[in-house]
Amino acid sequence: MKSIGVLMTCPMHKYLEQQLETHFNLFKLWHCNSSITEFLKTHQGNTIRAVVGDTNIGADAELIASLPNLEIVASYSVGLDKIDLRKCEEKGIRVANTPDVLTDDVADLAIGLILGVLRRICASDVYVRIGKWKDADFGLATKFSGKSVGIVGLGRIGTAIAKRAEAFGCSISYFSRSQKPFANYKFYSDIIDLATSCQILIVACALTDETRHIINREVIDALGPKGILINIGRGAHVDETELVSALLEGRLGGAGLDVYENEPEVPEELLGLGNVVLQPHVGSDTVETSDAMADLVISNLKAHFSNKPLLTPVI
Numbered sequence: 001m002k003s004i005g006v007l008m009t010c011p012m013h014k015y016l017e018q019q020l021e022t023h024f025n026l027f028k029l030w031h032c033n034s035s036i037t038e039f040l041k042t043h044q045g046n047t048i049r050a051v052v053g054d055t056n057i058g059a060d061a062e063l064i065a066s067l068p069n070l071e072i073v074a075s076y077s078v079g080l081d082k083i084d085l086r087k088c089e090e091k092g093i094r095v096a097n098t099p100d101v102l103t104d105d106v107a108d109l110a111i112g113l114i115l116g117v118l119r120r121i122c123a124s125d126v127y128v129r130i131g132k133w134k135d136a137d138f139g140l141a142t143k144f145s146g147k148s149v150g151i152v153g154l155g156r157i158g159t160a161i162a163k164r165a166e167a168f169g170c171s172i173s174y175f176s177r178s179q180k181p182f183a184n185y186k187f188y189s190d191i192i193d194l195a196t197s198c199q200i201l202i203v204a205c206a207l208t209d210e211t212r213h214i215i216n217r218e219v220i221d222a223l224g225p226k227g228i229l230i231n232i233g234r235g236a237h238v239d240e241t242e243l244v245s246a247l248l249e250g251r252l253g254g255a256g257l258d259v260y261e262n263e264p265e266v267p268e269e270l271l272g273l274g275n276v277v278l279q280p281h282v283g284s285d286t287v288e289t290s291d292a293m294a295d296l297v298i299s300n301l302k303a304h305f306s307n308k309p310l311l312t313p314v315i
């Protein structure tokens with residue numbers, strides 16, 4: 001397989017890069033200072049048969065159009081929102097992603113964000129470090145155990161979050177396109193009803209045209225001044241301007257965010273808020289999970305080029 005051209009769209013996990021270099025003829029898109037077209041002209045775009053993208057740069061229509069011999073997009077992510085799936089389908093290009101291996105990490109972080117916001121873990125850590133404890137006690141936080149948790153999207157990650165929250169004695173309800181026969185949680189077909197009924201709302205669905213800005217002003221107001229919003233999905237699930245103004249005006253109790261609309265840009269106003277915990281899109285970024293995701297990308301590519309079924313096919 002050493003002669004098969006594989007294009008990586010941006011720097012990802014070093015181990016993945018090494019594995020791709022070992023098994024394939026690796027091209028790195030970020031090594032070009034010119035346009036994609038220019039890069040592909042100099043690097044013989046027609047030798048490239050696979051693209052490996054991630055949550056930053058996937059495979060959009062322009063990239064797909066410039067690779068006449070592209071056969072597969074193997075994404076180093078579970079999210080598919082940076083891949084033009086319609087184009088891939090149209091052109092018979094296979095698509096694979098990295099589900100399952102990252103579920104636990106993302107669900108763990110969702111719980112971490114809830115605890116971070118409610119128990120004010122980041123603020124109290126700073127309090128100790130800067131010596132304020134010597135002057136006065138930190139003050140009170142808010143209990144997590146027993147709260148009502150609403151989950152937007154009860155897929156693999158949403159279900160893993162639900163299980164964890166259950167262990168904290170929380171009542172679980174969810175919103176999704178359809179009721180899940182396997183889930184013993186209260187189903188809401190209307191997201192406003194879900195937001196009204198829960199204290200913590202967690203976004204855990206895929207980003208699609210239907211779920212873009214699914215968390216809008218109405219949902220935020222339904223969640224209310226004591227409500228907490230957790231987003232481990234995609235920034236674009238939330239109308240960020242509305243989120244910022246709700247937090248500034250006290251119409252929302254707090255937020256734990258791993259993702260933003262224009263990453264790595266984070267709205268300036270959020271930086272000064274004590275009721276907000278911010279993470280730099282690291283839901284699946286542990287050594288163990290990153291290695292497992294990389295192995296899955298390599299296995300999908302090897303399967304494809306050996307005419308075997310993909311391990312985690314999307315298309």
Ligand SMILES: O=CC(=O)O
Pocket residue numbers: 055076077078079080102283284
């Ligand atoms: O955001 C992370 C992913 O889609 O894998």
